[in-house]
Amino acid sequence: MNDDLRVFYGWVRRSREILFGYCTSLPPEIYTQERPDFAFGSMRNLHAHVADCYLWWVGTVGLGKPQAPIQGSEVPDVAAMRKVFAQADAVVEEALQTFNQLDQIYEWTHPRKGWKAKVSQRWLLLHPITHEFHHKGQITALGRVLGHPAVLSPGMDTDLVNPEF
Incomplete structure (x- = not known):
């Protein structure tokens, strides 16, 4: 079940690995450097x-x-962030194994805020x-702003799905 989504998520993970490679190449203090004028404040917090x-x-x-919500401040470095994403990967894998009504739309209500959204398992x-x-x-x-632009090998991209054929 959901083999097409499993293949696609594999591509997403490969693309993520390219970004992790870039982040690993940075001085550790750049990955965690706070910039309050930037979304979520740091590369680590965005991750x-x-x-x-x-x-x-x-x-x-x-x-x-x-x-439990992920707090960037509790993730000290890229190696620790990889472990956080391993948790996310495990959750996605469980969903790929159990979701069986991908396109059935249902209304979901936020448990604390009360707002409603129409979603499907595929959308989730x-x-x-x-x-x-x-x-x-x-x-x-942000890496570029901090003086560390991504320099990638030909055929590698951080913002595209990189299939392996």
């Missing part, structure tokens, strides 16, 4: 926000398994993916 999006939408909303999987790619651009833009 944490992305992982949190997967855990919230897929884990909490989709699977009904509450996840794809929203964090598109959200990730949006923020990957911000991560590399």
